[in-house]
Amino acid sequence: MARHRNLVKKEMLHNRYSRQDLLARLEPVKRRTLSFYRYLRIEEPRTLRDELYREWSAMGVLGRIYLAHEGINAQLAVPEEHLQSFSASLETRPGFGSMRFNPGVEDNGNSFIKLTIKVKQYIVNDGLGDFSIDEKVAAPHLKPLEFNKALEEPGTIVVDMRNHYESEVGRFENAICPDVPTFREELPLVAEMLKDKKDDKILIYCTGGIRCEKAGAYLRKHGYKNVYQLEGGVINYAHAVKKEQLPSKFKGKNFVFDERLGERITDDVLAKCHICGAASDRQLNCANEGCHVLMVQCDACGTRLSDCCSEECHRISLLPEEERRALRQADPTLKNKTWFSKKIRVRAPA
Template structure:
């Protein structure tokens, strides 16, 4: 099959404004769900087209990655189509009984459209299949087992990026200072040198990054590797259902329009501009920059949702002046925030 065949006709062509209006006018509720599975998919392009056809018919939105190694999905499903969605997905041999992680906080606005993309890997790690066996993974721990292991002094590793752990984490976890999962893997191995026989606990948002990390660590000689079953999302559900202690503090960063869901009432981070307690991420209103950073309501108003004076000047400038400003100003275009220089 032509790799681009599905992309020619099974895509959304509405503008962002039209998508937001469409979502705002919906009269029904949605459920935000995430799931993943490492499984051999012989023809991910064919799978992509089939899933898009069905899910688009049911008005599902989301961001889904398919590869020959499996699926990684974050989705918003209309409640009245939930049974159809679940039965269809579980009817496919590759995804039979795949476990779902339901969002902790859900306003129905998590996604605007349906995107299903075929990738080389469902989580980019920069590794070749020869460098680890993704089927040789660590032990999955329930929330209760996880809490007990933490109490017994196990080493806890946060397998998310720095901007995720900044707003929420398990206490005393090792927090790699990484921008990407690809950067994080070797950093974690380096931090754990000499601890190959100790009990290692891995956690991430929904579990997909820990699955690869556990296999990678076992390949590098770590003998007691464990991962949080269902990630932070399902940990929160188990804590509430079983009425056990919640050891996660703050918010869980999520990769959709919500940018986070609260797990505890603690606010452990600060506004990147004024330093006041805040754990609300936003993207700079200057699309030429689009920096992801933490901004309080006061600074949001003061800077017009921008990360710096330069970006604010750019979005407020008349269109005729923007081309000249774009050549003169430096925009961040990344996820690292540096305190802006104030105008005189």
């Protein structure tokens, strides 16, 4: 009986539905997209995980949340009617008070279709292991206006701490954008690229700020004396541009890790279609579920290939479901393709 109760409990605290079922079950309520993070010591992340799942699922919260002993990293879609109670619930938890929320920029409320809360070893996959951040090594935060002024100072270096598929569609003017698919690869690469610039003023930025917390401390620990991070990342910057009427030095779209894939910051189109090379910043995953590679594809190629990344994937996508499943089972390389493993194949034409 005890074993049965444990199985039921586990089942209730995890998603049990397919994507199609989730879309069909999605309640038509107005939601607000929020993201937040905090580095703090969590003694029992698995216990907290179950508590948050019960609490937030009861509110109809959707999203992706990572918990670890080092803190929390959350992207959420919260029903507007529960925004106040959601915020109040965080305030009651030790260490979670006065949480800084980053609201979505282009927010239609359709950013997530399920609630996923995972316990990880680290909330950011940085490859640094147990890397602690304290006031002595943390890079100072610059507000958007301060960041703009710093960008205009002669000799200032600005570095994009995001992955190549993020900077491809949007970035700050004159930013160094390392051509890497993961954050853990970027940290040592940036340190090597700037090894002769340890006395220069270095500005770093990312989507919402969490990666820059680690990157800033990492660079300062390695002797870079004048490293500053953009407070709240590109998301907060975009809000400040509108609210404070600042000139936007970030151009294009800000990539986000949810159903939307991007939020437009300016009308500039920086990327090219991976198929034909036409100007486009329309990012999507290949419609062939055995591929699902992330790509930039113009509307014309999307129409011609039915949102697939190649003629071959288009051909496969038109097969009956039974044949597509048989293909994936016969060839394991067609299963669970990551954005990174196939990204080289669909890069924009030179």
